[in-house]
Structures are given as C-alpha cells and as structure tokens.
Amino acid sequence: MMAAPVLIATGATVTTLLGGWVAQHVGDRRHLVLGLTAGLMLGIVGFDLLPEALATNETETFGVPFPLLLFIAGFLVLHITERCVAIHRAHEEEYGPHSHPFSAPHHHGRASSDTPVHGLGIAAAGALVGHSFLDGFAIGAAAQAGGTTGTVVAIAVISHDFADGFNTYTITQMYGNDRRRGIALVVADAAAPLAGASVTLAFTISEHILSAFLGFFAGFLLYLATSDILPEAHSPHPTRATLLFTIVGVAFMWLVIGLAS
Template structure:
C-alpha cells in the first residue's frame, strides 16, 4: 500500500478514536436525540453495504453471485457469533432489561468487538482503493459516534459507575484503530479481497438491522428515526455518485 494511503489510514484511525469518545461524552450528558443519531448510523451502514461494499466485492471476485454468497455468510456468521457469545447489545421486544453491572459489561464488550470489526473493514476497504476506503471510513466515523453513546448507555443503564463507563469507552475507541492497523498490515487483493468485502457487507447489514434500528426505535419514537435512516442511506448513495465522477 502506498505511503500516502498509509498516512490517510492513520488519520482515519485517529478520527474514529475521537468520534467514539465524543459519542460517549454525549451519552454521559444524556443527549435528547440519541435515537436519531443511532438511526443515522444504521442508514449509512445500509447505504455502504448496498451501494459500495457489494459492488466492489462483485468487481474483485468477478461474480455478483459469489459476492452475495459471502454477504449472506457474513450476516449469518455474525448472527451466530452473537447468539453463542451473548454479545448482542440491543434489547429484543418483550424482554426485561436486567439492571446488573455484568450485563452492561457484556454489552460494552460486544460494542468493542463491533468496533474492532469496523476497523478491519476500513483496512480492507483501503486495500481496494482510496475512494472506497474513505467512504467506509466516513461510515465508521459516523457510526462510532453512536457506538460511544451505546457503550456508555448500556453500562450506566445497568448500574455501572461512571469510571467503569469511561474505561470501557476508551477500549471501544481504541478497538477500530487496532482493527484498521491490523488489516492495513496484511496484503489482500483479488478474490480474497472481494470475499472479505462481501463478508463485511453482511456484517454491516446485520448490525444495522438487528442492532441499531431496534435500539433507535426503543430510545426514540416517531417519524424522525425513519427519516434519519433514509438520510443516512441516501447520503452514502450520493457520496458514491460524487466519487464516481
């Protein structure tokens, strides 16, 4: 990977760190529009999956069908991992929310795993090209703000002290940095890169549909959440069209 792209990756990694911290600080101040922010993050993930990761995966693999197979695999594998490891951070309808600190710790750990995978997605995207890398970086940076909110919120909601919430916030903020640098250090190209991008397409769709949107509607009611989701997806579509010029 060229040296200039290396500098960009490092700058992006630093920005994800700051974005997560800012989101956590907003949660500590109980921001009134948390649901809208989370919905926006869901929208940009959906947009990135369909308008960017999917097409790029198909291009690298030379087959739309193969790319979609890996996207489905990514969705299902992450669903399985969450069920097995119990790192699901959303609250299903009808389930009681237990106020126990260990529940909050599991939730924060799950958010950190998500963030690490986001970092891997950034690194993999930059292997495919600077334009794709920057677009996925924007998606992750926007989402990391809501990730910071989620990490702090799930801990405070389950009785953890603010000091514990701040420590986990730092872990969550560092996770995408570690992931991006790890993926950056490994040379990936061709069909292997396409398969990886397909997997991250599935991962993005799972997080948006199974994690973020239910949480957004739980925190905030009304049409604003729906509108924010559409705005996020359309923003990514517009960005892909601008970058294609």
C-alpha cells in the same frame, strides 16, 4: 500514503469517544442520530460494498457468489453474538417483558437485581470492542481496494462508531457497572479502530481475500443498521423525523458514490 488508514481510524476514535460522552448527557434525541447512521450504513452496503465485492470476485460456491455467502455470514455472526451476550440491551427498556435464551432473567429490559450480571455487561461491551477492531481493519482493507470504497467505508465506520461508543457505555451501566468501568470500556472501544487499521499496514491483502472481507463487513453493517434503527421504530416515541434522517443518510451515500465514480 501508508499512514492514511490510521489517520482515518483516528476519526473513528473521536466519534467513539463522542458517543460515550453523549451517552452520559443525552436526552431523548438519540434516535435521530441513530436514524441517520442507519441510513448511511444501508447506502454503503447497497451502493458500494456489495457491488465492489461482487465485481472483484466472481467465484461461486454451490450456485451462490462467494462474497454473498460471506455477506450472510457477517450478518449471522453479529446476530449470534448479540443473542449470546445481549449487545442490544441498550434499547431493551423500550420494550415489553421478554427473555433471552442465553442471558440472565430480567424484567422490562433490566436484569434482576439479585443476579450477578456485571460480567455480562462487560462481555457485551467487549464484543463491541472486538467489532471496533474489525472496523479499523475494514478501513485499511478498503484503502487497499482503492476507488470509492476507501471513502465510503471511512464514512460508515466514523459515523456508526458514534453509536458504538454510545452503546458501550450504556450497556455497562444497564448491567450495574460503575461509571469508571463504563468510561474505561469506551476508551478501549475508541482505541480498537486504531489497532485494526495499524494491522493492515503490515501486509497487502489479496484481491480475493479483500472481496470476501468486504462482503463479510457488508453483512456486519447491514445488521448494525437494522438493529440500531428498528428499536427506535418500536419505541414509545417513533417520529417521522427518524425515518426522514434514515432516508437522508441513504440519499447522501448515493450522492457521495455518484460524485466519486
């Protein structure tokens, strides 16, 4: 069914909006949700995306499989983006004083009150919107790949877009933007997967390009998984439940892939 990627992306839209809503009302339990999300993504990277990418493209570049080079590139692209626009500020209030080489000075995770950083918050949220567009593209690409890949990528995107919606709203608020602007950015973030999935309906992706993209997207997911769960591990309230939820997420993906094989 040609419209299937768009229908799946609609699920990502719903969870993004839910994440934004929870960001306005949640208490101190978000680490459990993010722990489960990180586990799902780790399982998807290790059990499906990388094996699929390597199986469909055996090309090597200077002794390294090309999909693995794209895997590292995906990880580094998101890491560099985060360093430049401080995407992970949503969690930084849980750390001691430190600074970013590319961002405004702040103390204990909060920007200085006399520094105009509203635009930086919008830029950080905008980066998440761009990432959500790639999520939608990944849904369409995985659907074209067939097999279990479409199912597990859908689970990955739908589950972690909750965290995207949560972080998009939180970031805009931490940089001093008002509630209306935060909601507007959450809505843009929610619409982005639909746009990305719709793009893939216009053309067929070749097998080699598809394997490269799956490797790149695996790097994205690995970075998101570790950047979401590690802040909770360093927070003042780490719990065994967070670790348990992460393990459950990994085990669940193993079960899904095993049953679908």
